[in-house]
Amino acid sequence: MIYTVTFNPSLDYIVSVDDFKLGLTNRTSSELLLPGGKGINVSTILTNLGIESTALGFVAGFTGDEIIRKVEEIGVRSDFIRIGDGISRINVKLKSIDGTEINGMGPDISREKTEELMEKLDVLDEGDVLVLAGSIPVSMPDDIYSRILERLEGKGVTFIVDATGELLMNVLKYQPFLIKPNNHELGDIFKVNLETREEVVPYGRKLQAMGAKNVLISMAGEGAVLVAEDGSVYDAPAPEGVLVNAVGAGDSMVAGFTAGWMEKKDYRHAFYMGVAAGSASAFSEYLATKNEIMSLYQKII
Template identity: 65%
Template structure:
């Protein structure tokens, strides 16, 4: 079974505002309310691709109830821990102003609730896949992903981590099967600017040397690069030229990689599926459908490059 963990899920209020002006009353030209958070996005895209998963994490208040309702209405299994206090966050995303969003904080997570999640995760075992994705509430221990991986290190669980900075670096010694920084996040880790495939490779290799098994670096309009366990370095251009919605594109890449790996156990194909799925979501108003991914996959052109 595949499990996704979203420690700070959200309701994403996605709006377009024509001719947005600061200091004035602006009215939306379109709006959409959807469950959000990186792990939940992975679960949604997996479901779109015909693959079941169980969404784990914490929810609170009426927003938490709505997150669970919408996910279950989509057919996704949920096993969230319901908090007594606070509300799950609402994130405002202005789709008409690329990259502009206001994200909420989310509820406090008491230690006893975190312990319940740990108990749930300890039930995982051989053959299970666990996705740890996204930011964490400010009140949660900053090494939470590291704690989870340490407890699971002898259980033969395949773990995928999509996080930034120390959340990512701290888990590498436990050898996650896949990590997926984007090129900006990778550059931030090492204090450099990365814009081309060849720029990315030596720094992705450093993360691999630090313990990551496979390193997938998404690069927006430049496509992406994969350094795989078998020693290959493969890259591809983006499958779309016009981006409608960048929200969830990286999460879609993670879901695509999982789907491709489960289907063929081949790194080239898993990477192709990752790039096709991420591109399909970027070209869509929401997260990619199976048909959109299949069309996007036809445009993937892999290039094997030297390390």
């Protein structure tokens, strides 16, 4: 079973406003309300590809209820922990002004609730896959990712981590199967500017030397690179298409790679499934369907 963890899920209120004017009343021309969070996005794409997963994390209040309802409506199995106080966050994403978002804070997570999550994860065993993705609430310890991997170390669980900064660096010693920095995040780690696919390869290898088995580097319009555990390197330019919505594209890449690897245990296939899923979501209003992913896969292999 694949388990995804979203520590701070959200309801994403995605709106378009024609001719937005600051300081005045603006009215929407389109609206969409979707469950958000990197782990949830991974589970959604896996479900679209016909692969079962369980979404874990924390929810609170009426927004938490709606997150659960919408996640299960998609077809994702959920096992969220309910927080008694506060509400799950609402993120406002303004499509008509590219990249403009207002993200909520989310509820405080107590030590007891954190331990409850740990106990849920204790059931994972040989052959299970755990995806840790995204930021954490300020109320949680900043080493929570490494605590989880330390607790599950030696059980035969496959770890996939999509995080930045110290959250990512602290887990490398536990040899995660896959990490997915983008080129800017990779550059921030090593204090360099990385623009081309060729430039990221040696830095991907440095992360391997620190413990990561496979390093998948997303590069938006430049494409993607996989520095694989077997020593091979795969790279691909970005497929042709119209960028509609970049939200969730990186999560889709993680899900596509995971699905491809589980299907054939072949790095080339997994890489191109990741590229296809990430790009197909970028070309879609929301996260890509299986038909959209597979159609693009056939064009890029």
